Amino acid sequence: MKNITYNKDFYRALQDIVGERNVSEDPAVTENYRCITAQSSAHYGPYDTRTPKPQAVVLPGSTEEVQQIVRLCNKYKVDFKAASTFWAAMGFIGSDNAIQLDMIRMDNVEIDAKNMIAVCEPFAIGGTVQVEAMKNGLNCNIAGVGCSSSTLAGSAGWVGFGPSSIFMGIASENLLGAEWVLPDGEIIRTGTLGSDGEWFCGEGPGPSPRAIFRGWTGTAGTMGVCTRIAIRLHPWPGPKWIPVRGTAPAYFADGLDNVRAYTVCYPDWDAYAESFRLFYEADICYLAHRQFNMFGRDIKTAMVEIFTHPEKQFCDLPELMEDPYIKEQNEQMKVDVQIVLAGFTERDLDYKEKAFDEILRQVGAHKSEYYLQQDIEDFVKLYLLRLARKNYNYTLCSSYEGNFGLSPNVFVAAPLMEEAAALKREWEQTHTGVAAVGGDSDMGSVSGIGGGGTTGWEFFVHFDGFDKESIYDSCAHIDRTQEWMTEKGLGADFGRWNADVRQPNGYNYTQEQHDSFYSKIPQPALAEYQWKIREAFNPNRLTGSYYKTLTPKEFRDGDNK
Amino acid sequence: MAKKSMFDMTPVKGYEKKLEDFFPMERRCSNCLGCKFVPFEKIKSNRFGRNCPSVWHYNFNLYSARGRFQLGQNILEDGSVRFEGQALDAIFNCQACGACDVGCKVTRFNLEPLAHNIALKERAVEKGKAPDALNAVAAQLAKQKTMLPGAKKADRGAWASGLKLKDISVGKETAEYAFFPGCQYAYDKDLQKKAKSYVSVLKKAGVDLGWFGKGDMCCGGRAGQMGFRKEFEAQAQANAVVWKKAGAPKIVTPCSDCYYALKRQYAMLGIEVEVVHAVELIAELIKSGKLKLKKAVDLSITYHDPCRLGRLGEPFEPWDGTEKKILNQVHTWTPARPRYAGTYGIYDAPRDVLAAIPGLRLVEMERVRENSWCCGAGGGCSVFNPEFSDAVASERVTEAQATGAEAIVTACPWCEKNLSGVTSENGTAMPVVDVIDLVAKAL
Amino acid sequence: MGTKDSLMAIFGRNGVIDDPDILASYAENQSFEPRFAPWFVVKPSDAGKIEKLVKWANKAGTPLVPVSSTGVKLRGDSAPSVPGAVAVDLSGMKKILNVNRQQRMAVVEPGVTYDELNKELAKQNMVIPGSLKPKAGQSVLTDVLEAVPRLNPMMQxxxxDPLRCVEVTWGDGTRMFTGEAAGGPLDLEAQWKKQQWQVQYMGPWMTDYYRLVTQAQGSMGIVTWASLKTAVKPSVHRLYIAAADSLEDLEGFVYKAMWTRFPDELFILNRAQAASLIGKTEEEIKRLKEALPPWIVAVGAAGRELIPEVRFEARSKDLIDIAQVNGLDLKEGIAGLSGRALYEEATSTDDGKVYWKDVYAGGHRDVFFLTQLDRTGEFLRAVREICEDIGYPTEDIGVYIQPRHIGSSYHMEFTFPYDPDSAAEEARLRSLLETVSVAVSDLGGYYSRPYGRWAGIQLNKDAQSLMALKRLKGIFDPNGVMNPGKLAV
Structure with missing residues (x-):
């Protein structure tokens, strides 16, 4: 173990680097950077705990400042973690001898319109990157986490797929050049950025060093601090800014004539899966997501009614749920998905509409009439295009955790859906901690990879972050669904994805604990190599246990610090 | 206890009153960043995408509504943070502009971040932890019935000299409308002219106008925004006494701060008063043909929505419901509790007036209406922390300059004063005028 | 035990080749880099033997150089740069392990060529997105590992792309799968039983292992299978061509067409490159060079299984309209060159005898790098000026520009035909290549695939990447047995 080495000298050095106003060890500030995990669980928990309190919080304003801070941390052996929008527990530190970097001061976005590139600093969020892109007829992939999250964090730090991924690819695929302050304080600039200061390619030279900065999940803040990235932008055939009509909060996109939003109603899950294959092959979707089912099979239409009528609130839910028309809509949309088509020309839109209709015909699906109403369609367009209402994940009960996860292969997952839904429905009926919304509260991306091929599945477990019983019951429910996932051979439940990288008490795991986990995985080499990578790039092991490592056999009984 | 009259102070039921009442909200906040950014669908640029001056300026999460929710938990749950140091700094460096409130309510149905921020201030004041500068302001209010430093009660009526306004406070004369200038118009030499201008224009259009004469006082609203609840309530009660005696006229005020105080803050205390902002009345007069604007004003302007006329200017709605969980864990307020999302603030009236001025060209800033960027003066910040207040104003001037307009127009003396003379990020200032200045030119 | 005995212990008595002529053939290549004949050649048939081989090589300190393609070696990456190496010839590993129509995936061994794979894929109406006229013996796996650009950037x-997961034996002798495949057992059959089709290439955690074997010239490990994303074969297709007098004239159209994503294939050729691609003889190439316009852009429109005609019509008409707006006339053929013929040539392999770029003058060398479309003109002018200075005929320079990664970057390739039997021409070309290589880099051309001399040029500009590569090499190939001398690490 490292010695506890945070001290006043360290703090004064931080002040020298960023200026007094940009660093604090006042408890009011440092307590503010503890993640209350039940309120922001994101595939970890939910637990009624907080992450450890940082010794100090520092707000760097430039890459150079970040580098100096990281070097200082290495000198004093103080753990650190950087985060920007702090949406999930992974952005927060996991030990007592640590400082938190809040990247809020670095929020610049620059667009190269011709070459369809945006260069983003950490606190540029999806929503602002997107508006800057749209001014130039461009758009960006916004991960399912929503437009309120840092584009850079999604690209460097976590998975990064969402409704737009089928057309625009996922964060990893869009990542071009990037600038990283490595955990040891060195700066690396990937691809073209390293040699010529250009952003357009993040690969190479030769075997891509970028391999170690951004795999499938991203590095969750463990591979130093990513300070700038370039992302590839994508075509946007709409106006320079999407006009919004309506009364807050019932906003609707206005006048997007060449964009169409549909909800598809399927006869069964087989049809659902087959349509995905056809959507992938036809390459017609601009956005594709199973979205509003996240509220639950029995209440989803009522929720959309509430969101589109500003005078309505949740106390109206019971009455809405009993409305025969709404009940009928829910029945039709038991198995559903939202699809947005965008026409780059009239012919293009015509083709996409025809192809879409043909796919629906082939699988025996139909378009939801409810969602064809102008206001509802315009609500869906705005929702999915801007992904501005990510907080609706939380709206129902104030907190949620995603669970199940099923399989990325839609043909494996779809046949299991009703069984999973029944399990959840039973829990809702026999327990009170989880919102009773009709069992199936699955949502997810039609494609977890550019062009299609993998699918995201995530049941929403809505619980009340204020109510401890609700928190505990949700946690128990996810333990149960993990058992079910294990029985089915489906691996980690989504709600437990990060269970191996942070302890339920909010602290990092030790190497010994990680060794006990990862020595049992089917191919332990991938964890052993990550151990070696960490030793090479993060010799002082300063960024916490989100980085999954297994001490290689040759060191397991020997020098393991 | 039954209410005796519309001016009796009987604080409304239902809404949260003290910090502890907000504890469930503190835990139910979902850290969505709605209190740091303009509602995301409405963001028009990265440059002007932020909504909260406090966290924009200070950057630490603590200075956002989310941060203050977390601070509240620290204070209430385990005492890990006390009213000292940066906790106090964050509590009082808040303009109470309500942008966080609007942002929050786009997606949340059961959080009140603005009211929570003020509850934090109130608790700090109760504990004697308010900054000296604000304590002085509150003392000034108690003593001189104004919160402007150095101003004397005896000098308050000077602005009205020569106007021959009916003094309705003594119960001899009556008027349909009482002109309630507010402290800035009453005391500031430059602004006094504008107050006169308002009065002249209204009278010229045939409005039956009086004022409270020696009974004219500060509305006290700002004290409430600063957390000085006791002083605010005392001042409100004092005004209510005067107004009752004057026959409960409708009140017209050119000050957005006063407007908000009377429309919302007084209403929360149970004091019911009919109030209009002067620009609302002028808009009506134009619409009804009683006021005709004929002269061209060749100017390109941008309109700054004052927070307390705009998003905070929504009418108060009483509510006395209960909270209940349905579907196991869905928290509801039954019946539906009013959501002050800024939708029904006063946005169109000033724009209608400006649109009626021949030759005037309005170009909008990115952050307008319920998402307007605060001028920086709110919540006592211009007194307590001018550096912060000026930085916020500078940001607004920068945004105004980005429109290409030649001048900023507003409808609040606090905004006008705070924006005037402040330079943008380009180092240049912009003329700032009141709506009435342009109306007077166009008459 | 001697080296040969050790190798025979793994590969059998007949599995170890030391015939000098055969050994010499493994050194032949079309680079000007130093090369050595290998000490031995082995031809593994499965990953288990490779694992043993690499472990042995680590103990013995013997360099290993993987080779997968047959025929002319263009870059020298698979020719040993050091003496005493063992060439690991994988060209005999020709199994197409899996073809899955539902997922449009194929899993291939290193020896599988384009023709072999496409023949198999065609049975299920699929095709592998290809590079520009690969040689007949080109390993598909090597082609994608080495990131040779695809004609259809929209599928990237x-x-x-289309590379997905791989099986790799790293330089330290550890064998693993990458991406989605790393999450399951080290057994493809077992994964397929669970309907895991090696679709998702990232990670599986925070490290993109597969990226470490891309553009690596065999310097990190030996790949023994790769899963590839295939495409549905077009049922209706046309390659349109537009002519232009200058590269700049094409820019507006290409940017706009890439923005819409309407094209299937999209690539730019100058007249010399187009003539070489089409012409079968020197004379024919010369004739074509005179007939063809200075520049052409080729754009594919296609329809597949779902309402193919509607898609084809929409794409065709829109692309023609976009061209028109940008001052180009997009047609089915120009100046005696039909789009159909160009498509046939571009998407087929060569005859396996003379590489198509060698037909004109007997030999050629390429300089290629990544840039952005609006910068290609600068490189063109610079290279022309160098050629003029050195006395190389500018009309012989072939140029191929290929958008990749949905247009994020553009592969720009200069081809310099020359007579390899002429010492003077060779000397001139050596000088030219050196000057052009340096000039391109000075202008910001990016050698993402740094073969030979380019590795030094590129990595000298980027100390941090070089340091990172060295650290990574130290992890995955700690004893430096994998193709030493490449990549300057």
Whole structure:
């Protein structure tokens, strides 16, 4: 173990680097950077705990400042973690001898319109990157986490797929050049950025060093601090800014004539899966997501009614749920998905509409009439295009955790859906901690990879972050669904994805604990190599246990610090 | 206890009153960043995408509504943070502009971040932890019935000299409308002219106008925004006494701060008063043909929505419901509790007036209406922390300059004063005028 | 035990080749880099033997150089740069392990060529997105590992598409799968039983292992299978061509067409490159060079299984309209060159005898790098000026520009035909290549695939990447047995 080495000298050095106003060890500030995990669980928990309190919080304003801070941390052996929008527990530190970097001061976005590139600093969020892109007829992939999250964090730090991924690819695929302050304080600039200061390619030279900065999940803040990235932008055939009509909060996109939003109603899950294959092959979707089912099979239409009528609130839910028309809509949309088509020309839109209709015909699906109403369609367009209402994940009960996860292969997952839904429905009926919304509260991306091929599945477990019983019951429910996932051979439940990288008490795991986990995985080499990578790039092991490592056999009984 | 009259102070039921009442909200906040950014669908640029001056300026999460929710938990749950140091700094460096409130309510149905921020201030004041500068302001209010430093009660009526306004406070004369200038118009030499201008224009259009004469006082609203609840309530009660005696006229005020105080803050205390902002009345007069604007004003302007006329200017709605969980864990307020999302603030009236001025060209800033960027003066910040207040104003001037307009127009003396003379990020200032200045030119 | 005995212990008595002529053939290549004949050649048939081989090589300190393609070696990456190496010839590993129509995936061994794979894929109406006229013996796996650009950039959401997962034996002798495949057992059959089709290439955690074997010239490990994303074969297709007098004239159209994503294939050729691609003889190439316009852009429109005609019509008409707006006339053929013929040539392999770029003058060398479309003109002018200075005929320079990764970057390739039997021409070309290589880099051309001399040029500009590569090499190939001398690490 490292010695506890945070001290006043360290703090004064931080002040020298960023200026007094940009660093604090006042408890009011440092307590503010503890993640209350039940309120922001994101595939970890939910637990009624907080992450450890940082010794100090520092707000760097430039890459150079970040580098100096990281070097200082290495000198004093103080753990650190950087985060920007702090949406999930992974952005927060996991030990007592640590400082938190809040990247809020670095929020610049620059667009190269011709070459369809945006260069983003950490606190540029999806929503602002997107508006800057749209001014130039461009758009960006916004991960399912929503437009309120840092584009850079999604690209460097976590998975990064969402409704737009089928057309625009996922964060990893869009990542071009990037600038990283490595955990040891060195700066690396990937691809073209390293040699010529250009952003357009993040690969190479030769075997891509970028391999170690951004795999499938991203590095969750463990591979130093990513300070700038370039992302590839994508075509946007709409106006320079999407006009919004309506009364807050019932906003609707206005006048997007060449964009169409549909909800598809399927006869069964087989049809659902087959349509995905056809959507992938036809390459017609601009956005594709199973979205509003996240509220639950029995209440989803009522929720959309509430969101589109500003005078309505949740106390109206019971009455809405009993409305025969709404009940009928829910029945039709038991198995559903939202699809947005965008026409780059009239012919293009015509083709996409025809192809879409043909796919629906082939699988025996139909378009939801409810969602064809102008206001509802315009609500869906705005929702999915801007992904501005990510907080609706939380709206129902104030907190949620995603669970199940099923399989990325839609043909494996779809046949299991009703069984999973029944399990959840039973829990809702026999327990009170989880919102009773009709069992199936699955949502997810039609494609977890550019062009299609993998699918995201995530049941929403809505619980009340204020109510401890609700928190505990949700946690128990996810333990149960993990058992079910294990029985089915489906691996980690989504709600437990990060269970191996942070302890339920909010602290990092030790190497010994990680060794006990990862020595049992089917191919332990991938964890052993990550151990070696960490030793090479993060010799002082300063960024916490989100980085999954297994001490290689040759060191397991020997020098393991 | 039954209410005796519309001016009796009987604080409304239902809404949260003290910090502890907000504890469930503190835990139910979902850290969505709605209190740091303009509602995301409405963001028009990265440059002007932020909504909260406090966290924009200070950057630490603590200075956002989310941060203050977390601070509240620290204070209430385990005492890990006390009213000292940066906790106090964050509590009082808040303009109470309500942008966080609007942002929050786009997606949340059961959080009140603005009211929570003020509850934090109130608790700090109760504990004697308010900054000296604000304590002085509150003392000034108690003593001189104004919160402007150095101003004397005896000098308050000077602005009205020569106007021959009916003094309705003594119960001899009556008027349909009482002109309630507010402290800035009453005391500031430059602004006094504008107050006169308002009065002249209204009278010229045939409005039956009086004022409270020696009974004219500060509305006290700002004290409430600063957390000085006791002083605010005392001042409100004092005004209510005067107004009752004057026959409960409708009140017209050119000050957005006063407007908000009377429309919302007084209403929360149970004091019911009919109030209009002067620009609302002028808009009506134009619409009804009683006021005709004929002269061209060749100017390109941008309109700054004052927070307390705009998003905070929504009418108060009483509510006395209960909270209940349905579907196991869905928290509801039954019946539906009013959501002050800024939708029904006063946005169109000033724009209608400006649109009626021949030759005037309005170009909008990115952050307008319920998402307007605060001028920086709110919540006592211009007194307590001018550096912060000026930085916020500078940001607004920068945004105004980005429109290409030649001048900023507003409808609040606090905004006008705070924006005037402040330079943008380009180092240049912009003329700032009141709506009435342009109306007077166009008459 | 001697080296040969050790190798025979793994590969059998007949599995170890030391015939000098055969050994010499493994050194032949079309680079000007130093090369050595290998000490031995082995021809593994499975990954288990490779694992043993690499472990042995680590103990013995013997360099290993993987080779997968047959025929002319263009870059010298598979020719040993050091003496005493063992060439690991994988060209005999020709199994197409899996073809899955539902997922449009194929899993291939290193020896599988384009023709072999496409023949198999065609049975299920699929095709592998290809590079520009690969040689007949080109390993598909090597082609995608080495990130040779695809004609259809629209199918590259990821830079390395269609490459997905691989099985790799790292330089330290550890064998693993990458991406989605690393999450399951080290057994493809077992994964397929669970309907895991090696679709998702990232990670599986925070490290993109597969990226470490891309553009690596065999310097990190030996790949023994790769899963590839295939495409549905077009049922209706046309390659349109537009002519232009200058590269700049094409820019507006290409940017706009890439923005819409309407094209299937999209590539730019100058007249010399187009003539070489089409012409079968020197004379024919000369004739074509005179007939063809200075520049052409080729754009594919296609329809597949779902309402193919509607898609084809929409794409065709829109692309023609976009061309028109940008001052180009997009047609089915120009100046005696039909789009159909160009498509046939571009998407087929060569005859396996003379590489198509060698037909004109007997030999050729390429200089290629990544840039952005609006910068290609600068490189063109610079290279022309160098050629003029050195006395190389500018009309012989072939140029191929290929958008990749949905247009994020553009592969720009200069081809310099020359007579390899002429010492003077060779000397001139050596000088030219050196000057051009340096000039391109000075202008910001990016050698993402740094073969030979380019490795030094590129990595000298980027100390941090070089340091990172060295650290990574130290992890995955700690004893430096994998193709030493490449990549300057």
């Amino acid at each position: 959401w990821n830079f390395f």
